[in-house]
Amino acid sequence: MKKINNTIYAFAFVASGLVYTACNKQLDLAPEDTTVETEVFQSASSAESALMDVYNKTYEANNGAAYTIGDFTTDLLVVSNSYYQIVINGELPVDNSTSKSIWADCYSTINVANVMIESIPKLGTYNEDLELQHIAEAKFLRAYNYLVLLKLFGDGALTGNMDGLGLPLQLTPYEGTRYDAANSLTRSSVGEVYAQIIKDLTEALVDLQEAYEDDLETRARATKGSVHALLSRVYLYKGDYEKAASEANLLIGNVNYALNSNLRSVFPLSSGYDVNLDKEFIYAIPLTFNNGDHQYGTHFFSYYSKVSYYVPEEFISKYSDTDQRKTTLIWKGYEGANGQHPTKFTTSKFNNSDSRDNIPMIRLSEMYLTRAEALVRTSGLTQEAVDLLNEIAGRADLSYTDYVLGDFATADELIDRILLEREKELCFEGLHRYDLIRTGRKLQDKDLPENRYVLPIPKSEIDITKGSLEQNPGYL
Numbered sequence: 001m002k003k004i005n006n007t008i009y010a011f012a013f014v015a016s017g018l019v020y021t022a023c024n025k026q027l028d029l030a031p032e033d034t035t036v037e038t039e040v041f042q043s044a045s046s047a048e049s050a051l052m053d054v055y056n057k058t059y060e061a062n063n064g065a066a067y068t069i070g071d072f073t074t075d076l077l078v079v080s081n082s083y084y085q086i087v088i089n090g091e092l093p094v095d096n097s098t099s100k101s102i103w104a105d106c107y108s109t110i111n112v113a114n115v116m117i118e119s120i121p122k123l124g125t126y127n128e129d130l131e132l133q134h135i136a137e138a139k140f141l142r143a144y145n146y147l148v149l150l151k152l153f154g155d156g157a158l159t160g161n162m163d164g165l166g167l168p169l170q171l172t173p174y175e176g177t178r179y180d181a182a183n184s185l186t187r188s189s190v191g192e193v194y195a196q197i198i199k200d201l202t203e204a205l206v207d208l209q210e211a212y213e214d215d216l217e218t219r220a221r222a223t224k225g226s227v228h229a230l231l232s233r234v235y236l237y238k239g240d241y242e243k244a245a246s247e248a249n250l251l252i253g254n255v256n257y258a259l260n261s262n263l264r265s266v267f268p269l270s271s272g273y274d275v276n277l278d279k280e281f282i283y284a285i286p287l288t289f290n291n292g293d294h295q296y297g298t299h300f301f302s303y304y305s306k307v308s309y310y311v312p313e314e315f316i317s318k319y320s321d322t323d324q325r326k327t328t329l330i331w332k333g334y335e336g337a338n339g340q341h342p343t344k345f346t347t348s349k350f351n352n353s354d355s356r357d358n359i360p361m362i363r364l365s366e367m368y369l370t371r372a373e374a375l376v377r378t379s380g381l382t383q384e385a386v387d388l389l390n391e392i393a394g395r396a397d398l399s400y401t402d403y404v405l406g407d408f409a410t411a412d413e414l415i416d417r418i419l420l421e422r423e424k425e426l427c428f429e430g431l432h433r434y435d436l437i438r439t440g441r442k443l444q445d446k447d448l449p450e451n452r453y454v455l456p457i458p459k460s461e462i463d464i465t466k467g468s469l470e471q472n473p474g475y476l
Contacts, residue, residue: 037119044126047116051134054112054141055221059285059359061105061145062430065098066152067359068300070430072309073443076423080340081308088444090452094475100458102152106145107170113142114173129207136204140222140230143200144361146193147234151434152455154190155472158438159450160239162191165470169196186468194238201227201234211256218256219277219284225256226283229362232370237438245374248367252388257282257364261395263324266363267349272356282367285359288352301355303347303428305334310344318424322399325424347428360429368392369425373418380411389418392425449474 041047065087072079073088086092092099116138124131149167150157156164168185169192188196205227211218218225232247251257258279260266266278275288302308311330319326333346334353350357372388383405390402408414422435436443437453451474462469 041123057109067430077309094459099455113138132207136207139200139204166190166193241374248371251367270352323397
């Protein structure tokens with residue numbers, strides 16, 4: 001990103017040559033077209049423009065259901081849309097568009113990352129340190145998208161079944177919009193996919209910057225900090241609590257990140273134009289930095305408009321009346337005559353009427369709570385875990401009274417309180433579903449069998465591999 005403001009994720013590539021535009025075009029580097037690839041990787045500027053397409057595709061892959069399913073399938077929201085209810089009830093048919101689009105979009109992103117990872121060492125003719133950085137950024141984004149796929153499609157990925165059916169690990173470029181069916185890829189195990197994600201992130205760490213000169217880039221691009229943060233999330237989901245705590249600790253006290261006592265500054269009322277990312281963001285998608293518009297249209301409008309779902313009173317009641325997360329970050333949103341549920345409440349984290357809001361992917365507060373939970377799971381009742389809990393709860397509520405270690409009779413009691421704080425702090429950021437599953441709690445549909453906690457593998461993908469790609473057991 002040469003100058004991230006006004007051009008964030010607005011670069012594109014077409015086969016006839018390099019074109020920098022805000023049109024809805026995508027990078028499609030056919031691996032066999034070495035002439036075109038040579039042109040792309042001759043200069044740092046053209047290579048970086050190609051890299052921006054991986055960031056752009058990451059947004060596309062995480063726009064809509066891939067993000068919001070983490071919220072609307074839980075008790076954070078009351079759903080009024082019949083299609084969302086089908087998802088909640090685990091009744092998605094194997095050929096439905098939701099799982100198909102998430103699968104295809106993530107693999108499309110992974111493929112372009114693969115092109116960068118494979119082609120830069122062969123064809124790059126620009127500064128070697130920058131080449132290594134670009135490869136590292138592509139590995140971060142590949143890992144991010146594999147984690148998205150794993151938590152949604154990996155059978156047992158959040159419940160410790162490392163031998164469960166994971167994902168096809170496509171690590172080299174392919175032609176087209178899916179992994180190469182000619183290779184008849186099978187699903188690697190959950191454990192193998194986790195290992196690849198960790199490998200990518202560990203390798204990326206070496207060549208990434210701590211921060212960029214432009215603060216917005218520090219929060220919108222892969223850095224050493226965002227790698228440690230994503231590793232912490234990966235280890236938490238995998239159940240490796242010691243490593244989750246260790247990685248999270250590298251963000252706490254890091255000079256590039258800080259908690260803000262004013263939550264409206266973290267999630268400001270968005271004009272849709274050039275809304276900066278607070279220092280609390282470790283990684284985010286800054287969609288307002290494209291002149292208030294985005295070539296892929298609006299995003300997460302359902303939060304603001306309440307057309308599909310709204311926040312129930314039962315959840316709001318979990319906050320005290322002096323908690324900023326209630327007084328500032330819960331509001332009525334759209335109240336117009338054509339809106340749905342005009343008197344109900346919604347989140348103010350997405351508050352622009354045209355849905356042009358920056359999208360949180362990883363925040364510092366998550367790291368505090370991850371470390372707190374992981375410490376208790378590995379060491380039992382500890383004062384540090386209580387202090388971390390107090391830090392997050394207390395910054396949101398000036399009337400909050402700090403806990404002391406003696407307030408908790410058992411480690412489980414402290415874990416339950418930390419999990420409640422995760423729910424209140426990270427709500428509407430697409431994470432709650434996975435916290436529920438990994439801790440053995442029920443989703444919104446309390447009767448949903450566990451083998452339906454994952455989405456079905458798209459039937460079209462199974463068909464194209466002539467059955468070498470296995471379906472998740474709950475959909476057989």
